[in-house]
Amino acid sequence: MMGDRPNPPRAMSSAATTSPSVDKVDGFSRKSVRKAKQKRSQSSSQFRSQDKPIELTPLPLLKDVPAQEQPELFLKKLQQCCTVFDFMDTLSDLKMKEYKRSTLNELVDYVTVSRGYLTEQAYPEVVKMVSHNIFRTLPPSDSNEFDPEEDEPTLEASWPHLQLVYEFFIRFLESQEFQPSIAKKYIDQKFVLQLLELFDSEDPRERDYLKTVLHRIYGKFLGLRAFIRKQINNIFLRFVYETEHFNGVAELLEILGSIINGFALPLKAEHKQFLVKVLIPLHTVRSLSLFHAQLAYCIVQFLEKDPTLTEPVIRGLLKFWPKTCSQKEVMYLGELEEILDVIEPTQFVKIQEPLFKQISRCVSSPHFQVAERALYYWNNEYIMSLIEENSSVILPIMFSSLYRISKEHWNPAIVALVYNVLKAFMEMNSTLFDELTASYKSDRQREKKKEKEREELWKKLEDLELKRGLRSDGIIPT
């Protein structure tokens, strides 16, 4: 919830606290005591205000009754397990909690090893039991701005039961006797929608189970596939354009990665739209680092399926190129290299100009990690071969940045890398290289002149604006 971490004004107090001896002279005791963070846990609100204790009548074990009675007992146990307990209250219903836990364990084993247990009546009961346990309103996040990189996730208090329910459900879905044609009556769109909402859970263990569950459902229920994709679309779009908050993006992308892998060729328009309008904009999100690997994998999957998508993808990345966040820039450069690894030479030619204009900007970034990451491209043999083939286009774009950095970059490692790149260019195309070196100065002067002309143009325009007396409200007096 509302975080509470006053920061000491560092710049100001630093003078007073540089070393213990200074401390003594200044007479300032260091008072800031930061409380050690506690592991937090929470559970859904719906359980909290139960007052009376829960009573479940113990049932015999499944293995202790004759085979023909087992299906009936199985149903009864499922019904019992619909009861949910309040795990925030660690003292309540201890006995019954333990009873449910052992029952769930028994059910897990039962669906794994038994045969002939899955009667048609069992399907709605299984889905009901799972729904009762897993579908719940997720509680508010404990920290106001939950930062998954910094903050410990809040763990689900009811996990001892929840885990077994998920385990049971997965075994059920994977069971040899499982028949999607019957199950689809119960595992429907509404069920899937609620399942997808749970991906926002802060508990990584739960998201991991959800991933498997959704993957199985996608695999077994053909009729739900389009719906699942559409809803994931909606979750992502909301995440990108509305809330910037959703815990399960990486997990959903992981599932999508394997879904994309199975797309038939030629790709449907719907899938291409998903790539361009959803996956590419996902790069703009602040928390990109949490799901970047999965995202880049999806993108590369798409390009391996259909290389003609390379141009829109790279143009998309260039459009959203980070302006201020160097960390993200490094991620973009990494992804771009993955794309270049699989790019077809014909596609490369289409995109090389805007692409290398950006790379040239990265190479001259004052942030050495960005510059370094971009310069590493020249260590990649395949990229090098592409550059070599097109050196007459790429060299003029890169030259002035490289030339300038070789003289001015603050970081010696970068300067050394740049020298290597320049050397490589020189070997590739020495005539062009010499020409560019010779014209470097005059080019700079031409640029400066152009800059001056621009300034003059705008000055004239502004004079004109004054002369015509455009008032601030946009009304031109006649």
Next chain:
Amino acid sequence: MAGADGDDSLYPIAVLIDELRNEDVQLRLNSIKKLSTIALALGVERTRTELLPFLTDTIYDEDEVLLALAEQLGNFTMLVGGPEYVHCLLPPLESLATVEETVVRDKAVESLRKISQEHSPVDLEVHFEPLVKRLASGDWFTSRTSACGLFSVCYPRVSSTVKAEIRQHFRTLCSDDTPMVRRAAASKLGEFAKVLELDYVKSDIISLFTALASDEQDSVRLLAVEACVSIATLLPQEDLETLVMPTLRQAAEDKSWRVRYMVADKFSELQKAVGPEITKNDLVPAFQNLLKDCEAEVRAAAANKVKEFCENLPEDNREQIIMTHILPCVKELVSDTNQHVKSALASVIMGLSTILGKDNTIEHLLPLFLAQLKDECPEVRLNIISNLDCVNEVIGIRQLSQSLLPAIVELAEDAKWRVRLAIIEYMPLLAGQLGVEFFDEKLNTLCMAWLIDHVYAIREAATCNLMKLVEKFGAEWAQNTIVPKVLGMANDPNYLHRMTTLFCINALSEACGQEITTKQMLPVVLKMSNDQVANVRFNVAKSLQKIGPVLDNNALQTEVKPVLEKLASDQDMDVKYFAQEAISVLPLA
């Protein structure tokens, strides 16, 4: 516009368009921001025939550029030739209203709403309304989302056939397939209801409202709560019970805490919208439930509204409702397990005393205030202290002073500097209410202790606090109580404390007046010009510049001038600099 055409040849459109296409985003952005200048250079005719088509065709750019463009176009009416031609602006804005980035789209919609007012009723039907329809039936969700914001601006000014179409479109969007569009529609529902005829509010809006309020996504349902306020305001009292209340009751008990939070957050507005009778019968129990909600978020939002809710209760039985229904819940919240809930309550609870009057306050509220003053969470105590003025008016602060003091002392020594900073800010207020005697006896030592706090922000605030106290208690008080202590610090072995003396002098000289400044403060400052730490010396120069205007000319010439001249030849650069600055500013010549 005479002579404009002649000038145009100077600025061929190609040159200007080059500027809009510049490779450097920043330059492109600058050009777009001066789009009006470009349009002016081109004249209205060519702006319409050349610039706008160019803009419409080449919209593929960075969102930042598009945002600037969307904003500019909203102010372009005169540049295309006035209201007669304003529809020329629609094509580029239409494209902008379909882009993915929300801020761009919102800005485009804002501009469209703006220029819709400049359309004649005929143009509105011929040009604007078809655009709204196109957006409303667009393929991609973005255009449909944008359409939601445009219905209400054209509805009042079109014929009844077109009105019927608009209502139909809005209805369709309310049940759109994508939740993004339903959210957009839900958030504009209230606004749209306001421009509809009452009959249609009852027939159309209510059913949409009911549907959105029971949407499968809580993000849609919670927006319906906002619409509820507007809708309830539009309907006659006798219809509220049947048309609105069932939905509102359901929202207050929604299974999603976000929806309940929204109800709590909008509670005062809802209360005003439904009127006193429904408030008494329905909202009071609903409010009680929210105060007892299982999620702390909801309780905190409700706790924030306690004062406003009570204030707006019908006066005839306000006191009775508060005493029997609200106060018991409030009492429980005082010992809530969540500090944010307690802190929210503490920020408004004092306000109840004006509503309940002296006797009830002493009997029922005072124990709560005292309990909160002892709360383990500093924010809670702080919120109580910062609202003391409400109680002061009703029962006087003396009632509290015994409990107040320990609370203040503890906050003054809190480990978190922000807490210490906050309590300092209330010192002048407290001093005013508690009086000079109480202050001297109990609080003065605290105020002086802050001057040697280890955090600069606290020392700075403490300095400022002294100035405010002097303004309140007068120069004589200053001379007797604080000036000696402040000046004493000038001999402290710690240079930061010595500098604090200078900062205090800077702050106090004006309030203390010429006599104290000249006789007591100036000698100390001058003596410090020999300090071995350069930071102290240049602060002497700064202080002299600051207190110079308070001094008389004689002191300036005979005492200040020689010292500054000496400092101006100091070996430290900064000392020199500030000494020279002081010399040039003060009338020393």
